[in-house]
Amino acid sequence: MKSPLLFLTFNRLEVAVKVFSRIREAKPNRLYLASDGPRDFCRGEDKKVQEVRETIMSMVDWSCELKTLFRSNNLGCGKAVSEAVSWFLSQEEEGVILEDDCYPSHSFFRFCDEMLDTYRDHSDVLHVGGTNPLTESKASDTYYFSRYNRIWGWATWRRAWEHFDLSIEFWPSVKEDGRLHKILGKYEAEHYSRLFDLVHSGKIDTWDYQWFLCRLLNGLALIPKANLVSNLGFNSEATHTLDSDSPLSNLELGVMEFPLRHPLKEVDLQLDKAWAALTPSQVSLWKKVIRKLGMK
Numbered sequence: 001m002k003s004p005l006l007f008l009t010f011n012r013l014e015v016a017v018k019v020f021s022r023i024r025e026a027k028p029n030r031l032y033l034a035s036d037g038p039r040d041f042c043r044g045e046d047k048k049v050q051e052v053r054e055t056i057m058s059m060v061d062w063s064c065e066l067k068t069l070f071r072s073n074n075l076g077c078g079k080a081v082s083e084a085v086s087w088f089l090s091q092e093e094e095g096v097i098l099e100d101d102c103y104p105s106h107s108f109f110r111f112c113d114e115m116l117d118t119y120r121d122h123s124d125v126l127h128v129g130g131t132n133p134l135t136e137s138k139a140s141d142t143y144y145f146s147r148y149n150r151i152w153g154w155a156t157w158r159r160a161w162e163h164f165d166l167s168i169e170f171w172p173s174v175k176e177d178g179r180l181h182k183i184l185g186k187y188e189a190e191h192y193s194r195l196f197d198l199v200h201s202g203k204i205d206t207w208d209y210q211w212f213l214c215r216l217l218n219g220l221a222l223i224p225k226a227n228l229v230s231n232l233g234f235n236s237e238a239t240h241t242l243d244s245d246s247p248l249s250n251l252e253l254g255v256m257e258f259p260l261r262h263p264l265k266e267v268d269l270q271l272d273k274a275w276a277a278l279t280p281s282q283v284s285l286w287k288k289v290i291r292k293l294g295m296k
Contacts, residue, residue, distance in 0.1 A: 001109045003116055003155065004030035004095040006088040008081060009056060011038070011048040015232045016100040020056050023098065026109040030065045030092070033057070034084035037071035052100075067091070082166050082207040094120065094157040101233030102152040104130060107256035108228040112155040114260060115143070115222060125265070126160035127211075127221035129153075130229035133251055134274045141263035142256065143224045147183060148275050149215060151208045153229030163214045166207060171200045174217065183216060188276050220267065226254030 005028040009016045023031075035053050038045035053070055060066060069087050071080065081099075088095060094116045098104065108130050119125040129150025174180065175196070180189040196213060198204045215221065230251045 001026040001028045002113045004092045006032040006097045008084055009035045009052050009100045011045055012100055013052050016052050019100055019103050020059055022104050024059055027062045032067050032088050034069040036075055036080035037073045039074045076205045078205045078207045089158040089161045096155045098153055101231055103230045103232050104153050105228045105253040111224055111256050116155055124219040126215045126219035128155040129221055129223045132223050132227045134271055142260045143222050144263055144268040144271055145220045146223050146272055147267055149212045149221050150223055152231045163218045164211055165214055166210055168200050168210050168213055171196050224256055226256050227251050
């Protein structure tokens with residue numbers, strides 16, 4: 001693996017070890033480990049967090065440049081992840097990001113390497129996704145361009161992350177001028193507008209919807225035709241991925257064929273429409289999140 005890699009952990013040892021075992025096989029030359037601190041109100045979580053950190057550190061048995069960002073206090077999902085990515089990309093021009101429950105295929109790493117290299121100087125390409133449940137496609141290309149992110153295993157460039165704004169202070173003006181409706185379909189625009197309202201008002205502690213909006217307004221994502229990452233974290237212990245019956249849970253890993261067959265740089269509307277059809281499951285998911293957080 002040529003690209004630097006950021007691995008994000010918290011308090012789940014079993015999935016973190018399984019995911020890091022794949023990273024260990026890829027042997028990145030520059031490895032960044034980030035971990036949020038334990039929550040004061042969760043008894044015994046400090047020991048769980050420390051056990052994850054010590055175990056992952058003990059598994060780094062290859063020659064690499066290693067840097068760590070281990071928080072003593074809990075920042076929460078939004079700040080912990082986004083600040084870790086900012087820390088990572090302040091030291092690297094580009095790189096791969098994996099959270100502790102995102103289990104990659106072996107070809108995920110090579111795919112990210114090639115995409116980061118191929119589109120390094122394309123200012124309108126901002127995100128490389130690894131997850132794709134939409135494996136039915138007649139196109140012969142091995143990846144496609146999309147309006148939608150995939151953040152369960154992804155890669156990006158410093159130039160792209162510079163668009164990120166955790167507070168999305170600009171959202172009211174974007175909502176007022178109708179820009180979202182010009183990019184997305186009516187249903188998707190209305191669905192995401194409600195979510196962005198919650199994020200902007202501070203009622204949801206996350207980072208990925210902010211990245212989706214910032215990226216959507218400034219450029220494209222690219223997605224592999226094969227699914228290269230499986231999320232292992234759909235259960236009641238997760239922060240957001242609570243629904244174990246979700247169609248996005250524990251996806252089967254596919255195989256990426258090399259050399260890659262490159263598409264034209266235009267959105268695949270057919271596959272984007274198919275992805276948008278999964279939105280109802282996400283609406284159900286966020287209703288559960290909102291109930292868990294005690295919101296109305």
